Amino acid sequence: MGITRRLFGGTALAAMLLAGGAAQAQDSVRIALVVKALGIGFFEAAAKGAEEAAAELGSVEVIYTGPTDTTAEGQIEVINALIAQNVDAIAVSANDTDALVPALKKAMQRGITVISWDSGVAPEGRQMHLNPSSNPLIGNMIIKLAADNLPEGGEVAVLSATTTSTNQNIWIEEMNKVMGDYTGIEVVGTVYGDDLADKSYREAQGLMQTYPDLDAIIAPTSVGIVAAARAVEDAGKVGQVNVTGLGLPSEMAGAIESGASKSFAIWNPIDLGYSATYLAYELATGDAEAAPGAEIPMGRMGTLTLDDNNEGAMADPFVYDESNIDEFKSIF
Amino acid sequence: MRTFLKSREAILSAAILALLALIASRFPAFVEPGNLARVFTDTSPLILLALGQTVVILTRCIDLSVAANLALTGMVCAMLNAAYPGVPVAAILILALAMGAVMGMINGIMVWTLNIPPIVVTLGTMTIYRGLIFVLSGGAWVNAHEMSAAFTGFPRADILGLPVLAWIAILVTGLFFIGIARTPLGRAFYAVGGNPHAAVYTGIDVGRTQFMAFTISGMLAGLTGYLWVARYSVAYVDIAGGFELEVVAACVIGGISIAGGAGTILGTLLGALFLGIVKNALPVVDISPFWQLAISGTAIIVAVAFNSRSARSKGRIILKRAEGHA
Numbered sequence: 001m002g003i004t005r006r007l008f009g010g011t012a013l014a015a016m017l018l019a020g021g022a023a024q025a026q027d028s029v030r031i032a033l034v035v036k037a038l039g040i041g042f043f044e045a046a047a048k049g050a051e052e053a054a055a056e057l058g059s060v061e062v063i064y065t066g067p068t069d070t071t072a073e074g075q076i077e078v079i080n081a082l083i084a085q086n087v088d089a090i091a092v093s094a095n096d097t098d099a100l101v102p103a104l105k106k107a108m109q110r111g112i113t114v115i116s117w118d119s120g121v122a123p124e125g126r127q128m129h130l131n132p133s134s135n136p137l138i139g140n141m142i143i144k145l146a147a148d149n150l151p152e153g154g155e156v157a158v159l160s161a162t163t164t165s166t167n168q169n170i171w172i173e174e175m176n177k178v179m180g181d182y183t184g185i186e187v188v189g190t191v192y193g194d195d196l197a198d199k200s201y202r203e204a205q206g207l208m209q210t211y212p213d214l215d216a217i218i219a220p221t222s223v224g225i226v227a228a229a230r231a232v233e234d235a236g237k238v239g240q241v242n243v244t245g246l247g248l249p250s251e252m253a254g255a256i257e258s259g260a261s262k263s264f265a266i267w268n269p270i271d272l273g274y275s276a277t278y279l280a281y282e283l284a285t286g287d288a289e290a291a292p293g294a295e296i297p298m299g300r301m302g303t304l305t306l307d308d309n310n311e312g313a314m315a316d317p318f319v320y321d322e323s324n325i326d327e328f329k330s331i332f
Numbered sequence: 333m334r335t336f337l338k339s340r341e342a343i344l345s346a347a348i349l350a351l352l353a354l355i356a357s358r359f360p361a362f363v364e365p366g367n368l369a370r371v372f373t374d375t376s377p378l379i380l381l382a383l384g385q386t387v388v389i390l391t392r393c394i395d396l397s398v399a400a401n402l403a404l405t406g407m408v409c410a411m412l413n414a415a416y417p418g419v420p421v422a423a424i425l426i427l428a429l430a431m432g433a434v435m436g437m438i439n440g441i442m443v444w445t446l447n448i449p450p451i452v453v454t455l456g457t458m459t460i461y462r463g464l465i466f467v468l469s470g471g472a473w474v475n476a477h478e479m480s481a482a483f484t485g486f487p488r489a490d491i492l493g494l495p496v497l498a499w500i501a502i503l504v505t506g507l508f509f510i511g512i513a514r515t516p517l518g519r520a521f522y523a524v525g526g527n528p529h530a531a532v533y534t535g536i537d538v539g540r541t542q543f544m545a546f547t548i549s550g551m552l553a554g555l556t557g558y559l560w561v562a563r564y565s566v567a568y569v570d571i572a573g574g575f576e577l578e579v580v581a582a583c584v585i586g587g588i589s590i591a592g593g594a595g596t597i598l599g600t601l602l603g604a605l606f607l608g609i610v611k612n613a614l615p616v617v618d619i620s621p622f623w624q625l626a627i628s629g630t631a632i633i634v635a636v637a638f639n640s641r642s643a644r645s646k647g648r649i650i651l652k653r654a655e656g657h658a
Contacts, residue, residue, distance in 0.1 A: 163621050192621045196573060197564040202374060206615025209361060226476070226566050234488060254476025254565060329477065 028059040031280045032082045033273065034075060034092040035066035036119065041250070041332035043093070046118075046273030053277035056299060060281055063087065072099035079103040083110055089280035092126075093118035101125035113284040117276035123309055127283060128290040130276055130304065132267035134313030135167075138220070138246070139174025141265050141317045143182055145244040146216040149262050153184020154215030157207045159228050159245075161195045161221040171220050188214070193224045200227035204243075208235055219245035225264060229255035249320050249328035256325045268318035269332060275301045275314050340587050340638070344602040348609065355613045362616055369494060375608025376501035377402075377563075379601060380556045381575070382582040383508050384549030386600045389583055390521040391542045392528070392592030393443060393450035398553040399575035400461035401435045405557030407465045409483075410474035410567035417480040424483065424558055432554015433547050435461060440546030444539035458576070465569050476565040487559045497559055504552065508597045517544060525592025581628075582607050585635035606631065 033050045035043035047064040054060040063082070067074020072095045080103060082090055090107055094100050094116055104114045104125040117130040133141075146156045158175075160168045172190065179187065188211050193200025200223060208214055208231070217232070219225035225247040232241045233255075243261040255261040278298040282288040288296040290310050295303045304312040320328060356363040381398050388395045405428050412419060412427070435457070442453045476484070487497040512518035523531040524541045531538055561567045586603025588595030610631060614624045 189618070191615055195570075197566055197568075197571065198377075198560075198575075201564060202612055203615045205370070205374075206612070209367065209616050210359070210618065223568075227564060230476070230563075230565050250477075251473055251475045251566070254479075257477060 028061045029057075029089070029281055029284055030061045030063060030085075030087045031089045031091060031277055031284065032063040032065060032087045033277065034078055034082070034090060035064070036093050036095050037070040037074075038066050038068055041330075042269045043273075045269035045331045046093075046276070049270035049273030049275075050277040052270070053274045053281070053299060057278070057281050060277070062277060067095075070095050072096035075100055076103045079107060083107050083112065086110070087112060089113035089115070089284040091115050091117055091276040091280045092121065094121045095119070097122050098125075113280055115276065115280055115283065115290070117279075118272060120311070126310075128279070128296075128306055128310040128312065130272070130279060131311055131313045132272055133315060133317050135170045136174045136177075137313060137316050139171045139176075140178045140181075141319075142171065142218050142220050142245055143175045143178065143185065145263055145265060145319065146218050146242065147182040147185050149242050149244075150185060150215055153186070155186050155188045155211055155213055156216040156218055157188050157211060157214055158190040159200060159204055159207070159217055159219040159221075159224045160190060160192050161224060163192050165195075165221075168220055175218075193219075193221070193227060195221060195223045197223055197227045200224045201231045204228040204231035205235065208232070208237060208241060214241055216242045216244060219243065219247075221245070222247045222251060225261070226251050226255065229258070229260040232260045233258050246317065248332060249325055250330070250332060252320070253325050253329040256320070256322060263319050263321035265317035265319045267314070271301055271318065272314060274299065275304070279304060341596065341598050341602060343638070344586070344599065344606065348602065348606050351606070351609055351613070355609075355617060358617045359613075362613060369498070371608055371612045372501075372605070373495050373498040374612055375604055376497045377556045377560055378575075378578060378582055378608055379501045379604040380504055380552050380559075381549075381579040382586070382600050382604045383504060383597065384552035385579050385583050386508075386586075386588050386595065386597065387512075387521050387545040388450075388542075388549045389580075389588050389590060390525045390592060390595065391538075391545045392525045393542050393545065394454065394580065394590075395436075395439060395546060395549045396451065396454040396576050396580075397435070397439060397458040397461055398549060398579055399572040400458040400465075401432055401550055401553040402557040402560060402575065403569070403571040404435070404461045404465050404468075405431045405554040406561035406571055407469055407474070407557075407567045407569075409558040410479060410561045411469065413480055413483045414474050414478040417483075421482050421486045425555070428554045428558035429551050430554070432557065433551040435554065436547045436550015437543070439550065440543035443546065444543045450542075462569070469567075469569065471569060474561075474567040479562070479565060484562045484565045487563045497563060500555075500559065505597070505601055512597055517541070521545060522593055525594075527593070578607065581632045581635075585632060587635075587638070603635070 033047060050062045054062045065078055067078055075095055083106060090112055100121050101124055104121060108114050114126045115128050116126045118132060120129040158172055160172060191203040191207060193203045204217055204227060207217060217228045219228050225243060225245045229243045232238060232243055238259045244264050246266050247264045248266060252261060252264055275298040279296055282296050283290055292306055292308045292310060294306045297303050301315060306312045352363055361367060385395055408431060409424050409428055439454055439457055442448050443450050487495060489496045491499055520536045520541045523536055524538050528538050582604040583600055585606055586599035588600060610628055
């Protein structure tokens, strides 16, 4: 008897919730933020940004969801559930470029706005993609980080991942294109740490020996930047050699504390979640359309310009230093 | 025979000196004492693991799980330190030794009691240990700012101008020199690898000896796990990825016969130092990264070629020495 009542009570409650949800759907835009997996600091921070955008836009309900582990299968299940709930928009950071396409196509056929952010899906599976940043912006940022601390110019060297790592090579190439803007800065060499802590450490040590006047090491890779910072600390060159590049605040907090790194950059997940939500809202309400060349507003982050692939870059990578590292090191 | 072995180590020493001279001609600062000490410190983890691997290979086995053992122990130590920063380094050292030893024992027991080929056993446990790191850490890193100063400071603490890490390598090498030459177990390693059947007749338990070799190898891997994580101040799933091959390479270059029973501790030490110098010098002398792997590989092939020459007369050492002792 007790069980029956509890079951019945539960069903009634669920029905009420559903009814409430349906009623709310009439006047608010429901945007689902689908992440790679729940419980990851980076995505929790993105959800925070999404809530911020929702509060700003008003009448927006954010559904933060995702699988429990980073699999495409899990995301497909989540997407199917969202289609069943008939949300207005899905903004997804994909675990697989192609695997999600059929499910997302189905969503679009039902009139749901679909965009991808952070990690994209193939063009046929979404209306547009929001890149956290662009290759030229990243290339410019890594050299700028080094140059900002070297007003009188100096020698910098690059510690990359592997020789065949596509994104690293593109960033370094973009960096070399804008070298002319930073007078007095000379790139003396590029070495490869293969994304291994011990090899990166050795390569950083080698750089400091080969170039005794080295002023900065730029490592656009998270393993490399941490290892280089350690090598600089162990060589007693904190203050002489500045380590910078791309890394995560939680991993780099120690290096900022010791002074081996003055600043480094990576995209800000809060801004990313904020922008994705804003863009999804604009598309879902029909205020904007995803087409090559379109300029879509995204609140405090400015506007996003789409390229021929319906992709756009949010902003410069976000710079982390002493002033904000404590705030972010616990987030991601 | 003894003179031949001696000359083998002599050849390796000469090769190391020639290598240093070659590097010095392009980059004189490399051979400054301070830098050589740095290179030795950097090679210490390799020396520690290669010594353990040596006794395993001497008994005709191979331990491919050392790098995974190192990584798992390192991750556990780092996670323990992050959760309880107050735990003293001595306790962490004991934990690292014990954990590593247990993982080595698991290998040893399977080889001993179940008679599974060592390469299969350790290939399996390698995957299991790597998998366990994922299970434990959930793929997350343990970062520098989460580790205590005592934890990361221990391997780099300075004693008489050398860091503790280097002193540990020196100490363990010393223990091995004595242990191999002066203890029954040390001689048993050679006997088991040289001629297992003869070893049985002299009253040596082959399986038990192999078990001991795996335990020693595991224990050193565990110890190195803590030192590694503390030194680089970061623990992640792929720590020391592929390091097991480097360890085996150091043994092979040092003249440890893969067929068991032949080779010396001095050889292993020199082999590890040779690899360490090559690895540390390549970034300094500005050689294209595309060439670096090829150069390391060539060094190994040349060493193996030397080994196959010396392998012809292997096994006789044991009998000769056994005769002498009898």
